[in-house]
Amino acid sequence: MTKKSNNGFNTWQKSFEKETKKNFSDAISETDEGINIKPVYTKEDMENFSFVEKNSLPGQWPYTRGPKASMYTNRPWTIRQYAGFSTAEESNEFYKKNLESGQKGLSVAFDLPTHRGYDSDDDLVMGDVGKAGVAIDTVEDMKILFNNIPLDQMSVSMTMNGAVLPVLASFIVAGEEQGVDRSLLSGTIQNDILKEFMVRNTYIYPPEPSMKIVADIIEFTSKEMPKFNSISISGYHMQEAGADNVLELAYTLADGMEYVRAAMSKGLDVDDFAPRLSFFFAIGTDFFMEIAKLRAARTLWAKIMKDFGAKNERSLILRTHCQTSGVSLTEKDPYNNIIRTSYEALSAILGGTQSLHTNSFDEAIALPTDESARIARNTQLILQNETGVTKTVDPLAGSYFVENLTEELSKKTWDIITEIEELGGMTKAVKAGIPKLKIEESATKKQAKVDSGSRVVVGVNKYKNPKEPSVDVRVIDNNRVRDDQIKKIHAIKESRNTKAVEKALTNLTNAAKDETNLLIPCIEAIKLRATVGEVSKALEQVYGRHFAKSLSVSGVYGKHFEGDKEFMKVESKIKEFENVNGRRPRVLVVKMGQDGHDRGAKIVATSFADMGFDVDMGPLFQSPKDVAKDAIENDVHAIGVSTLAAGHKTLVPELMKGLKEIDPKSKIIVFVGGIIPEQDYEFLYENNVSAIFGPGSNIIESAEKVIDLISDNLSKE
């Protein structure tokens, strides 16, 4: 540091302290990642970098500035909106409309039964068919989904992990029957199972066989589908589940390393498959941090791949899809979400993403309507066509702040990656449940910050809209969808060659017992019109179905509220309750059906326990009948149903029925939290639901209401 610049800084600091009446050091704030943010950055903050190389250029080692030299100046990012609902017919119509309106790539959202390898006619998925994505039972559905969409021209991304084998096989066969050779198919299959065990929860088999399936897919596509990305290594879901940016980045890159090793263990050379690995990140509200994250991701991956011995430059380059953050969007005052999404989208672009999904403003209410989807898409079209952001590559390079943040983020991330590697890699860590727990801890802290008001969310805990607008909602009649799907399944089962299908399924089961690449027998079975469910079951016979063992954080929420009046009020109500009733209020928190959104349920459970409730935590994927049995055997005072995937209108009445079946006089009260469109409140209340807690509910206030309701109910002896 030269004397002159030092003098300049001192003068600045004095002015700063005078203006703010604060010491410079007190003006440093800490991010969720534990990174210190200073009020000003200077040239000195660009010294001593160990990850960022100051003089590198776009498309050059270590690719901090972008995977390509020209970036958007040559071709803008791909507008790729994630969508799917109801039947293949309806989703196909929706896709075609979107493509006509300027969308460039497709991204398929499957429904939860498909994700978890169940056919639409399975009793276990009664409430879930077509609700949170499109239902695909056979290759016939897949063909309808891409009707009049030429698969040799359209790149298709598919979010599929658990049932990746039958779904990718269906895609390949659908292409073939459209007359497109598999070598011409382009797009991406998510195929990232590790993050399913951590946060997304649509796994089917245990970790080891699941990892084998991932490797099979990488192997097959690297040999036969040169234009297809074999995997989309995803941090997106981790951030949505509550991870801060360092956790998101570190776990994602560590997952990536695990997949590289899995593929190499099949005898592939790293350069055979690495150019076809792709990534997926979330872009939240921390504007500069998100930009730095994408720059850091590329920097670190280049280093990682070099260490794996990659020779081909394309193996070193991280290409990514991004999605703006859904969890940053609110049910309250929902038009604010358009603004949030715009800033997040800008952040993704300044970070240099290759493709982008922007969320709709009704994100926290239901699946997007045609109208809200149009606004979301236009957010990107406006960025591309009106703002000029495509004209310069990596425009923030050289910003003292952004470069420093990129370096800091890289460092912190690298420390965690090193730690995981020392413990034996991500598969091991995931099996032990550690990353999941860390993410839940981070999510719980965020909730505490919002509930205490130390983090402002406009329209939720500050600047509330006194006149909440009511918005249109996409309604899916899942009984109708289910009936349609069942009819189609029956028709196919009648017309296909049953013997041949059975033989193909037996072959598949046998193949699972050895090292055969499973996609090959899968394609055979799918061609013969085996269903997604049948294929999944054929493998389940060998691998079994995985049940997650759930751990819980404790004390994290309560710690944030030490000495807080509202919190203590609930605590003392609970103590009072215990004195009167001889035990604490006891609440069973449950997830029913195939809905795997467990962030809210876990946060509510741990926070309620911190306040003094005894909380029974049910496993994922329970049936209403099983919940009723659990609730009655444990003699809980109340059941809290957390439901986000729109199964509530089927599942809640079933639960009520289940309770009465076991105990006609049951006094257990039921309340519901999660994504409940206003239009459904009436229905739930008519079904004897005692209270509904929507997105953005303050947990302490909710807890108080719950304890009051329980006390009221008990006094009605």
Next chain:
Amino acid sequence: MELVDKIIKGERAAIAKAITLVESSKDTDQQISRQLISELIKKPGKSIRVGFSGPPGVGKSTFIESFGSYLVSQNYKLGILAIDPSSQITGGSILGDKTRMVEISKNPNTFIRSTPSRGTLGGISMGTREASIILDAAGYDFIFIETVGVGQSEIVASNLVDIFTLIVGPGSGDELQGIKKGITEYADIFIVNKNDGELKMEASKTAADYKSALSYYKKLDELEKQVLLVSAIEQTGMVDVIKTINQIIDQNKLKGIFDERRADQLEYWIQEEVKNIIASDITKRLTSKGNIPKYSEKVMKNEISMYEAVETITKDTLKQ
């Protein structure tokens, strides 16, 4: 009592309510609870009570899921009392056992109740013994009691059951040094879990360590204690476990040990109840008289010695 009939009929909600009563800290509940237990004890069922204890995370719940699935597939009725250790000092508890017993909890032939241990020493909660009497009367063939093995808990837990099982993990041979003196007395069966995958070698070695330690401590007239290798996850070794349990029960019944134990346990229970009543009575008297603050102040001021204070307070409290 109406409740008694319902329990004997096996009504799920009645059993659950009865367990709430015996766990309740409310005076009126405790009175009803005593009445209830007195009635139920007259109508004993045929249950065998098995305790499963072991360090946290060794796989007790997973084992019970696995072994329990096997038992219900053989048409046994199974009651499970899981004492969940995850209690906090100030707050409530998160009871997560059910996430580890997904399959058996669905089965109509099971009844699963979790109870927060509330940090009581021994990990046994108030009411566990009474709860097992309720399940017995309700017709369950087996009653499993899951407790975390810490400190004295094995002793307390073993006093509630007909067979006491210690579950350990691979590589726990080192801990053996510390616990071997006591364990031979309380545990009837030793189960080394996680005998699968990479851990197989280690598990076998641990089992061998246990076997040799046990033979060393074996008393002359005693049966050889069994060390079994299982994998809860892969569901292997389950047949051996049930065989061993049945064998021990049969033998104990034949030799009269079975009834002898139950008689001892009854004695222990009576003793504990009496102790509890006296203790709570004494506590009440102590606080109502206010002697402790009074005398400790004197000690502080050096007016009397600590032991003089103790003696005086004791005398004063015990005199009617």
